[in-house]
Every structure is written in C-alpha cells, then in structure tokens.
Amino acid sequence: MLKLILNRLMVSIPVLLAVVTITFFMVHAAPGGPFDFDRVVSPEVMEKLNEKYNLDAPLYKQYFDYLVSAIQGDFGPSFRYPGRTVAEMIAIGLPITFELAIYSILFATFLGITFGSLAALKQNTLLDYIPMSISMAGICIPSIVLGPLLSLIFGIWMGWLPVSGWGTYAGDKLLPVVTLGTAYAAYCARLTRGGMLEILGQDFIRTARAKGLSEFRVVVVHALRGGLIPVVSFLGPAIAGLLAGSFVVETIFGIPGLGRFYVQAAFNRDYTMILGTSIFFSALIILFNLLADLLGAAMDPRVRESYSDE
C-alpha cells in the first residue's frame, strides 16, 4: 500500500510538469494579454510593462525562468493584481473554497447515498421513483438557475436568509452549499442506485440474506461497501471538480473563493495566476484521485480478497 502511494506521488511529478508546460504555452498563445485594456496603452508603455514582467524575453526563456522559480516555490506576482503574489491569493481563496466544497460534498453524499440505496432496495416502487425523480430534477437545474432561484425565494420573498457573503451574515453559507451540493447529491443518488443494484443481485448478498442476517446489516455492512464503488470513483474527480467548478456558486453568492480567482484569471489573462492555480488544482486532483482509488480498493471485497490471497 505504501509502495503504491509512493509510486503514485512519483508519477505525479511528470503530470504536474506536463500541466505547467501545456498551460504555459496555451496561455501565451491565447489572444489578448494581461495589459490589454479598453483604453489602449501606448506602445512605449506596453514595452515598459513587458520589460517589467519579463514578457519581452523569448518564450522559451520565459518558460524556463518560470519553471526554475516555480520549483523553488515562487509563483510570482499576479499580473492583474500587481500588489499580490499568486501564492498569497491562493492562500486567501483556498480555505474558503475548501470549506464550501466539504460542506457541499457532505450534503451531497449523505443525501445521495440515502436516496440511492433506498431506491435500489425498493426497486420499481414509489420509493424508487420519487427520490430518483427528485434527483433527476436536481441534475436538470443548473446552479446558474438554482442559485438565483433560491436567493429569490429565501432571500427576497421570504427574507429568511442573506443572499451573499461567506461568514459575514448569519446563515449565509446555507444557500451556496445547497446550490452547489444539489447536483452532486443527484449524481451520488443515481450512481449509488446503479452500484447497489449490481451488488444486491450477487451471490454473497443472497448468502448473507439466506443466513438470516437483518436487512439493515445486509445493506449497510455488506452491500454498501461494494455498491458504493462507482460513487467513490466518482467522488475523487467530483471533489476536484467541486473545487474548480465552485466558481459559478462563488460568483452568484459573492464568495471570495479560489474558484472565482481561477476563472477570473483565465478571463483576465493573468498568466502567473492561471499557471499557479492550474498547478495547484492539478495537485489536488491527483491527491483526491489517489484517495478515491485507495478507498475504492479498500472497499471492494473482491479486490481485498485478491490482496489477501497473494
């Protein structure tokens, strides 16, 4: 197991390098630069700015310069916000996005697994159709609709909850978490149902039932473990996706998280910030995928059995 982890961490180095390289050349090839503004900058000023930010050097040289400083942990200043460093901005935005993502994923898995297992156990009954329909509706409503809709209902019509902020006003975290979590809850429900149906039909479950174990034991102890494999392998990328994709929710609810920085950086052509956040997100994705794989391996009875056979 330890070897597996070490191995994965080793191979993640070329992954990060590839991400940096591809992203670096992509952002420089994209039309428009960090210093293109509505009010056109004179060529002299542009020249000076490029000089200041090392943008006048040949591209390959800029690339190696960046790489060298990045390896030393220096991701440079943001081009858009000259008074800030990329590292500082990530440090400010990450905890907020992380908190949002964790709450949302907890909300999503709890709701999703409950609904999904229930639906699988009561296949083709109302207890299957209703939760599954709700979850389908959850997938159909994009956060760009759900967010403003919830704000309108609970924030403006009812006046119960604040419509923006993060830890600024009482209860301001609730709407963003529900908005972000709903779609994922729906995915979890559907994947759980699929995975559970798969497992419930298998011999070892029939055996367990035949042994006269209680239904609760059968489901929670035996079936869930295997039935959740698709959910777990989805969760890795989902958490990473939540982190990167939280920008819609962060924008709608005015949350100063990293997702917003990431997307704004792309639109602002803030080269260093795009690179910094991309590296960072890649590292997170690798980490979560590794965790998901480990968890998946630990949960799958067949994989476990084959380990013990060896």
Add this chain to the structure above:
Amino acid sequence: MSELLQISSIWQDAIFRLKSNRLAVFGGVFIILLIILATLTPWIAPYDYAQQDRVLGPTPPSFQHLLGTDYLGRDLLTRLLYGSRISLLVGFIATTVALIIGVTWGTVAGYLGGSIDTWMMRIVDTLYGIPFIILIILLMVVFGRSLVLMFMAIGAVEWLTMARIVRAQVNSLKQREFVLAAKAMGVKETTIMTRHLIPNTLGPVIVYATLTVPQVMLLEAFLSFLGLGVQAPMSSWGLLIRDGAVSMEESWWLLVFPAVIFSTTLFSLNFLGDGLRDALDPRMGPN
C-alpha cells in the same frame, strides 16, 4: 461456465426485457418524438426563429404565441423547436464521443493494469489540470467557430470522468471468475475486453451517460458565452434557460417552458437508460 453461455443471448434478452418496462418505453417514444419534431422544425415552426417584434417585446403565452415571446418579441415556441436541434445534437454526439473514448480508455487501462494503467491515468490527470476556458478560447482562435468543433471540445472534456469510472469497474471485474476462466481458456485479450468486460460495465456507464447528457447541453451554453457555441440569433435549450434565468421574475415563461422541455427530455432519457441498464443486467433472467 453459465455466465459464458449467457453472453450469447444477452442482447435478445435485453430487448425483450426493455420492451416490458413501461417507463422505458415511454422514455424511448418521447425521445423519438422529439427527434422527429426537431427534424421537421423548419416546416412546422410557427415563425422564423430570427423574426423580431421589438415593439411587442416580452409577452406571456397567447393564441398568437403559444409559449409567449422573448425580449425582442420572438416566438418562444419557435426558438425552442430550433433550439432542440442544437441541444439534441450536442447531447447525443458529445456524449457518444465521451462514451467511446472514456470506455475504451478506461477498459484498456483497467484491464492491462500495471505501468500502462498508471501512465494512461496520469494522462487523464494532466487533462483534468488544464484550464478549460483557455483551451476553448484557443480552439476558437485556431479553428474558428463551428458546431463540429464544439461537439469535439465537449466530448474531449467529458470522457475523463467516464474513463475513471469504467477503469474502477473493470479493475474489480477482472478478478471475477468468468474473466479468469476466459483468460485460462486462452481467449484473446481484445475479445475478453469487448465481449466480457465492456458489457459488464454497461450498467454504471449507461447511468453516467444519461447524467452526462444534461451536463453537455448546459456546457454548450457556457461555450456559447465564450463564443464557440451557437451563434445568435440561433439558440439552444441551454442558452434559453440561461436567458430565462436572468429574467425569471419579469417573464416566468422564458424560464419555465425551456426548463420543462429540458427536464422532460432528461427524465425520458433516464427512464430509457435505467431500463437499458436493468435489461442488460446479465444476472437477471428473461423475466
């Protein structure tokens, strides 16, 4: 041994089982109906999709405009019909692209395992890490605006998660007796993958695929925002929903009707998907 025999008759059984699932049949019929409507749109749409009546502006449903009009006084029903052509195409083509790449990639990686698996999955990780917005903007600069490109761009992004799901599934399947047996009997590796592994991953794959369809339809609206997608005044469901969300208080019909047709389609698709999943389940008997 018994599992091996089942595979030969898996498709016949599946069709039989599918037909007896009423919800799945309903879903299938609805989708087919929608495809027919989308195909016939230029002949059956009550107005031209670009025809404006600016002085009229946004109006609720009426006899002239069954589903109302938008801000520029365009007929919503017409725009929905035209939008269905784009959205259905995106939904199906992009999902198919994602499906083909994702399932192949995941199966090969999962079955072969070892360092091939490691490197294939690292490529997936790399692609996850590349900033999507920049990628799309670049694609547009290099190739210009085109629908085909958009399908490919969406498909190319959506296959990543699919690959991970399939790989995880295959990883656990390959330890199963029937695969080991086939291996022992000297069945070719490609045959094991196509005949034994892929059919057994279909359950989660179909479920995930039906979940991907709404995602790509909405992603299309975002790509249109970046300039890659549909070009105004043509529209799509995703775009209509986006527009509707902005003015939901003033003009409810602009959000409600697109949202209803979108959801109904996805429900149908989903019933069909679940039906297929159940039908393809190799452990279920013909009844």
Add this chain to the structure above:
Amino acid sequence: MKLRNLFYLSVVLFFASCGDSESIVDSALKDQILLLGNGTEPQDLDPHTVTGVPEHKILLSLMEGLVTRHPEGKGSVPGVAERWVISEDGKEYTFYLNKKAKWSNGDSVTANDFVYSWKRILMPSMAALYADMLYVVKNAEAYNRGEIGDFTQVGVKAIDDFTLKVSLNNSTPYFLALLSHYSTWPVHKPTIEKFGEIDTRGTKWTRPENFVGNGPYLLAEWKLNDVIIVKKNPLYWNAGIVTIKEIRFYASDNDTTEDLRYRAGQLHLLNTVKITKIQSYKTKYPDQIHIDPYFGTYYYRINTKREHLKDKRFRQALSYAINRKEIVETITRGEQAPAFSFSPPDPANFYPSTKLEFNPSKSEELFKEMGYGVSKELPKLEILYNTSEGHQKLAEAVQSMWKEYLGLEVELVNVDWKTYLDREKNADFLISRAGWIGDYPDPNSFLDMMVTGRGNNKTSWSNLEYDNLIKKAASATSTNLRNSYFDKAEHILMDELPLIPIYTYTRVYLLHPSVKGYYPNILDTHPYQFLRLENTN
C-alpha cells in the same frame, strides 16, 4: 455526524433570522455605514498604476487632488488647494494649498508632494497607463516619452511648501476637471519609498497597515474579492462635513448578484440595473430607481480599411438603416437619447449641430449609386462584440434592421473580453461594438480619440482636416471659437462615419432612500464627504 450538526445549525439559523426583521441597511443607518456594490475587485489602490472605475470609486474616499468635483457636477470645488489663480492666457495655474490638509500620518500635504507625484506618474519607467492625462502640462509628454530626462523642465513647480505653479501648453478649459482624476492625485513620498523605489509597481504600500492617504477616509480593511472597508479620517482638513462613519465597498463581478444583494437589503446602491428589469423596477421601486444623464456614447466602430466598408457611402447607408429611436425604446429602455454626434451633447458645454437620420430609402439610394444589387453583390458583414446580454440584444436588433432594410446578411460574433480587445487592436474585425465614457467633461475627451494614429481610434480612419480642427481647438482662446472647431470636426465625423453612434448613455441605478446628497452628474462622480445617511421618515 458533522452533517447532522450542520443541518441542526441551519434550522436554528433559519428561525433565528426569521424573527429578525431589521435589514442590514436599516442597521447600517444607525451605525452610519454606507454599503456599496463596487464591481470587480480593484487591481490595486495606487492612483498611478490603476485604470478602472471600481478603483476610482475607492480612491475617491482615500485620496484627494488639488480640486474636487462639485457634488452636483457644477465644476470644481477646493480640494487640497484652497484657492487658485489662472493667468489671463489660461496657461498658468497657481494653486494655494490648504495648510490644514494633512496626510493620514500627520504630515502636511505640500506642493512638493504634487511635484513628486506627477514626476512619478510621468516617469517612463513607471509605465503608467494614465500618464497621458497630464500631457497638457508643459513638457510632460516629452518627459514621459523619454525625450527629455530632466523633470525640472516639466511645467510643475513648488514655489514654496504651499504654493504650486503649473504651466500648460495651451489654455485648457478642462484642466481643473483633470485634477479630479486620480492620476493627478498625490502620494506620500516617505511611504512609497519605504516599500520600494519611486517607480516600483505593486509594492505593499497600498495595504491597510501601510496606507497613507489624504482623503476623507482611511483604509481599514481589505479582504480580497470580498470587501474593502474605509473609516472616517479625523485628520482630513474638511472632516467637519463628513457624517458617514464608514464605507464598505463590496466586490462583485455579477449584475444578478448585486441586484439580489440590493433587494435583500444588503447594499445601499445597485450600480447596474439589467435592461430586462428596468421596466418592472420603475413600478416596483419608483422611489429608488434613478435615471441620470451620463457622459458616454455607445457606438459601432467600422474598420475603414476593409472592402465595401472603406466607401463612406456604404457606412452612411448602414447608419441610415439603424432606427435609433426604436433601439432606445425597446432594447436599452433606460431613457437613453438616440445619438446624433460622437461626443455626447452637453447643454452646459458643447451641443453639436449634427444629425443622424433613420431613413432606409436613403440607404437604398446609396446602395444603388454604388451598384449593389446591379453590378455588385452585397457583402456579408460581421458584428464583433464582447459577450454580454445588452450588447447581444442590441446587435440582434441591428442585424435584423440591416437585413430588413438593406437585405444585408450580418453574422454576430461574440467573444470574451480580452479576445475582443485583441481583435480590435489588430484590426481583425469588420464592425465592432464600442462604448466610451469621457475621462473629463469635455468634447475633447471623445474627439481627440479619432485623430490619425491615436491608439483608441482603432478604425484606421484618418482625415487631415479633422486632425487640424482638433489641433486648432486645443489652442483656441475663446470657448466659442473652440466649440465651433469641435462642431466642424463633428460634422466631418458624422459625414464620414468611421464610427456609427447609436445612443448616449444614461446611468440607471437603484439608490436606497436613506442616502442623501447623491446628485446626478454626467461623470457619475459622487465624493463621499458630501453624502449623508438619514432616516427617510
């Protein structure tokens, strides 16, 4: 279990907030806190490197120039300078500084601070984007371009600590107005040099713990992408009139979010009302919606180097086929005026005598004259715009008008902001959407832009007669003469139409009734020292 706690907590909060009927703006009135939505996160708070509107609005609270804009837009009122004398030829300004004007650390604001600051923004190595605002000052342009290296040759001198003398190239009637632009504001030398050289960009001097300003407010807190909080500055020379104790500028990059925030009682001001909502807000919030004149023009740029478009008759035909009245009534809906000139008509200053008709039959004639439909086929056009609801709706309307009246096929090309700027810069467009808000309340802010070779011209259009008129206007000695040159220039522009004006902007916003002293003015500048928060009852 964590989740259960979360749910429990949320239920409690639900009911807790139910009982609490006082909204956030209500309690803000008690504490005298002004809550403003402020657009995107400011790039920085250094007046010599920033460029945007959000930055301007925050800096307006933290710093002050020689003069301040009158809250009702009626010219300039004393800022750091308590009075000033203008020489007869209008080229020499002597400013007498208020001895009570202090930096927030207690130092006096001196004439040398201004010399230092203007040197800073004009230094070529500073690469300041707004350095050209000071080009009206003698030798400032030459110094900024690196043609002279000695700053003492530039027309700004400290006669003594509290007397500043400025020499201009020409009599510049809008010079005082320029002084209320942040690029001309002073910075505190010891603070700048504590954190870097005079020309270092992006040092830590703008952080709350380091910031030294001279405005009515002090920088208290800066939460990135969230909020900037400023508090009343007791050392401000005019602190006696400042009644609002604190201002919070909330960063928001989404109009819908700001709309919801305002309506949920979290903000005093909603900067942008979506075009789809203007109509209903007029009935819903009649006491809160304001529609004020604004010094800006919405227009379409034409790439005059391209086939077909290089013929001015073609451009005229396009203009004749735009029904501007219908556009402002059915699309923008904010009581904008159909444009008939490039510089917005300002009854107080310059009112152009040009006309732009809606007359499709004239376009038809022009097309016939050029041979379209007879010997030439109609070209396919493209309208480039950055993705936004408003631009798209307007472009769709124009597309439909040109199709209807001219039979032209027009493709709409929407791209993201930076791609749009890049394509405009490289003249990679046929027609592109544009808007311009004057930096100072003078037609020169618009008309100078179309002079040959100016960076913001972007249409490749060049007309020597026009260039000459603008040059003559710059050195004109009387207002009438000056305006007559501008009028002639406008006539050339509206005949040649390298750009097709569509409408004159208005500011449409919602303002909470408790905010007083917020008067309409065409530059949309509202110095905070003149605002008050008062009970409406």
